[in-house]
Amino acid sequence: MVGISLITFAVISLSPGDPAEITLRATLGTESPPKEAVARLHEEMGLDDPWHVSYLKWISRVVHGDLGYSYQTKRSTLEEIIRALPTTFCLASISMLFSAIIAIPLGIAAALRQNGFVDHICRLTSIVCLSSPEYFVAIVFMLAGGIYLDIFPIAGTGGIEYFILPSLTLSVGLIAITMRIMRTSMIETLEQDYMRTARAKGLSRRKIIQRHALKNALLPVIIYMGTQFGWIFGGAVTIESVFALPGLGRLLVNSVSSMDIMVMQGCMLTFAMIVVLINLFVDLVQLYLDPSVRAQGE
Template identity: 85%
Template sequence: MSEGVFHALSHIQSLSKMMHTIILNRLLQMVPVMIGISLITFAVISLSPGDPAEITLRATLGTESPPKEAIARLHEEMGLDDPWYISYMKWASRVLHGNLGYSYQTKRSTIEEIAYALPTTFELAFLSIIFSAATAIPLGILAALRQNGPLDHLCRLSSIISLSSPEYFVAIVFMLVGGIYLGIFPVAGTGGIEYFILPALTLSIGLSAVTMRIMRTSMIETLEQDYIRTARAKGLSRRIVIQRHALKNALIPVLIYMGTQFGWLFGGAVIIESMFALPGLGRLLVESVSSMDIMVVQGCILTFAAIIVLINLGVDLAQLYLDPSIRDQGE
C-alpha cells in the first residue's frame, strides 16, 4: 500500500514539474512573439499610405481639410515626428505599465474598447466550436465505422467542398437562405444568441471539415490497435468496445486540434463580424485600421496574439493530461 501511495505521489510530482516547465517555456516564448508582432505592426502602420494624423482628424471632424495646427498637435501627440524606434520605445514603455493609449475616434481608452468588444468575439468563437464539435465528431465516427461506404464518401466530399468555400461566400449563402428567404435568424446587428447563429455557423464550416477528417482518421487508427482486438476477443460487443475503449483515445487528437483552432477563430472573426455587423474585436480592428486609429489597432493585434499564445498553452497542458504517452516520455 505504501509503495502504491509513493508511486502515485511521484507521478503527481512529475506531472506538476512538467506542467511548470511547459508554462515557463510558453511564457518565455510569449515575450519575443509579442515584440515581433508589435514591431511588424509599427512597420505596417509606418509604411501605410497617407498621414495617420490627418486621416484621424478627417474622421473625427468630418472635414476633408483639417486645420494644419490640429494636424501638427496630433502629430506630436501620436509621436509621428519622432523616429520610428523612439516612437516604438515610448509605446512599449506605456504598454509595460498597462497603458495601451486611447482611441482618437471615441476618446475612450484602448483597454475599454477591447474589453467591450472581446466578449462578443469570445461568444462567437465558442459557439463555432460547439457547432463544429456537434456535427463533425459524430459524422467522423460514423464515417470511420462505415469506412469506404456511401456515408464515408459523402462526408469526404462535403469536407472538400467546405474547405474550398471562402468564408465570405458561405456567409452570403447563410444570409440569403437563413436570414432573407426563410427569415429564421437576423442577418446583422446585436442582441440575443439568435444574432450569433448565422455567423457562428459560417465560422464553423471550415473547422468542421477538418475536424471530421481528423476524427475519422483517428478512429480508424484506434480501431486497429492491439488492445481493441483484445477487447473484441474477450467477447465484448462492438458498441461497448467503441464507447469504453476506442472513443476516448480517438478523441484526443481531435480535442487538441479544436483547442488550437479556438485561438485562430478569433482571427477568422475579423471578416465574419464585419459582414454580420457584430461589435466584436475583429470588427473593432477593421474599423480602427480604416480610420488609422493607431493605438486601438496595436492593442487589438496584441490582444489577438496574447489569446492565441495563452490558448496554445492551455492545449499543451490538456494534451499532457489526456495523453499518457507524453507523460510517460516526461518521466
C-alpha cells in the same frame, strides 16, 4: 509576444497615409484640415519621433497596462477592447460548439463505414466546406436562414439568436478538418492490437467503441480544436464585419479604415495574446491527458 508587437508596430508605421490627417478629416469633416492642427496631432501621436523611439514609448506604456486611447472616439483603447471582447468570445465559443456537435459524430460514422456511402459523402462535404470562402458561406446562410426562411436575424446584436448564423459560418471550415481528423483517428484506433484483443474477448462492437475506441480517438481532436479556438478569433474579423457584430474583429476593421493607430495596435496585441495563452493551455491539457507526452517529458 515581443516579436509580434515589433512586427505589428512596423507594419502599421509603414502603412501609407498620414494617421493625423486622416483622423482630423474624420473629426472635422473636411478634406483639408489646417496644417497647424495636423502638426499638433503629429506631436501628440508621436509621429515625428524615430521609429524605435515611438516603439519604446508605446511598449513601455503597454507593460503598465496603458494601450493609449482612440483618436476617433477619445475613449481608452483598453475599454474599447474590453467592450468588444465578450462578443468575439461568444462567437468563437458557439462556433466551437457547433463544430464539435456536427463534426465528431460525422467523423465517427465515416470511420465505422470506411469507404462506404456515408464516408464518401463526408469526405465530399469536407472538400466543399474547405473550398468555400467565408464571405460566400456567410451570404448563403444569410439568404437561406435570414431571408428565405426568416428564422434568424442576419445583422446586429442582441440575444443568442444573433450569433447562430455567424457562428455556423465561422465553424464550416473547422467542421471539415475536425471531421477528417476524427475519421482518421478513429480508424487508427480501431486497428490497434488492444482493439483486436477486445473483439477476441467477445465484447460487442458498441461496447468496444464506447469504452475503448472513442476515448482514445478523441484526444487528437480535442487537441486540434483547442489550438483552433485561438485562430477562430482571427476569422472573426471577416464574420463580424459581414454580420455587423460589435466584436473585436469589427473593432480592428474600423480602426484600420480610420487609421486609428492605438486601437489597431491594441487589437493586434490582444489577438496575439489570446492565441499564445490558448496554445499554452492546450499544451498543458495534452500533458495531462496523454501519458506518452508525460513520459517524454520525464
